[in-house]
Structures are given as C-alpha cells and as structure tokens.
Amino acid sequence: xxQLVESGGGLVQAGGSLRLSCAASGRTFSTWxxxxxxxxxxxxxxxxxxxxxxxxxxxxxxxxxxxxxxxxDNAKNTVYLQVNSLKPExxxxxYCAAAATWKPVSxxxxxxxxxxxxxxxxxxxx
Numbered sequence: 001x002x003q004l005v006e007s008g009g010g011l012v013q014a015g016g017s018l019r020l021s022c023a024a025s026g027r028t029f030s031t032w033x034x035x036x037x038x039x040x041x042x043x044x045x046x047x048x049x050x051x052x053x054x055x056x057x058x059x060x061x062x063x064x065x066x067x068x069x070x071x072x073d074n075a076k077n078t079v080y081l082q083v084n085s086l087k088p089e090x091x092x093x094x095y096c097a098a099a100a101t102w103k104p105v106s107x108x109x110x111x112x113x114x115x116x117x118x119x120x121x122x123x124x125x126x
Contacts, residue, residue, distance in 0.1 A: 002026040002098045002115045009094060009120030012086055016124070020081040022096030022117055030054075030074040033099040035113055036081045038092035038122075048094070049081060050108045057105040064090075086124045093119040 003025040012018055022034070035050040049070040050059045058070050069082040079096055097113035
C-alpha cells in the first residue's frame with residue numbers, strides 16, 4: 001500500500017489552468033503505475049490519465065487529450081496532472097491512484113488501482 005495526498009485544486013475560470021500534484025509515501029513509488037481519475041457531481045468516477053512506472057508511457061481519456069498532461073518525478077515521489085484549457089465540464093473531484101500490477105499503460109482500468117488519495121476539487125466557472 002502507498003499513501004497518496006492530492007493538492008492543487010481550486011476555482012478557475014474556463015480556459016484557465018491548474019497543476020494538480022499527488023505526493024506518495026513509500027520507497028516503492030517508482031515501481032507503481034499511477035493514474036488520475038475524476039468524479040463529477042452526480043456522475044460515476046471516470047478515468048483521466050495514467051503513466052507507467054518509468055514515466056515513459058502515458059494514456060489519456062479522449063475528453064482530455066491535448067489539454068491535460070500527466071507526469072511524474074520518482075525522486076520526489078510525486079505525480080502531476082497539468083490541466084489546461086479547462087472547461088466547465090471538467091469540474092470534478094480529482095483523485096490520484098497507484099497500481100502495483102504491471103501491464104501496458106493503455107490497459108489500466110479502475111480496479112487495477114489499489115491505493116487512492118482523498119481527492120482535490122476542481123471547479124471551472126463559465
């Protein structure tokens with residue numbers, strides 16, 4: 001298990017940007033694939049992005065491709081989600097998650113992620 005703490009959420013106008021961070025505890029962070037998910041009010045949690053343990057491979061939901069970028073710094077035990085060109089429909093609580101299973105990053109789904117943070121809220125005003 002790894003402990004995850006997200007930060008960086010807030011209120012932003014449409015078209016704006018935020019940088020979400022997820023700090024992880026544990027010495028095995030560099031062996032975990034990491035993902036970002038989000039849950040909008042009244043909706044189910046959905047996949048946003050994932051990154052391999054090395055950072056060499058990434059995968060994105062179609063709805064965020066070209067606007068969001070996932071990255072990681074294994075020396076700092078931190079994964080990031082740069083969110084640009086925000087839209088009101090991006091409003092949600094964003095969660096980071098860690099997966100101990102090894103597979104192509106495009107194959108990760110929610111149940112693969114065994115550790116979750118508490119979330120950080122992003123609100124985009126129109």
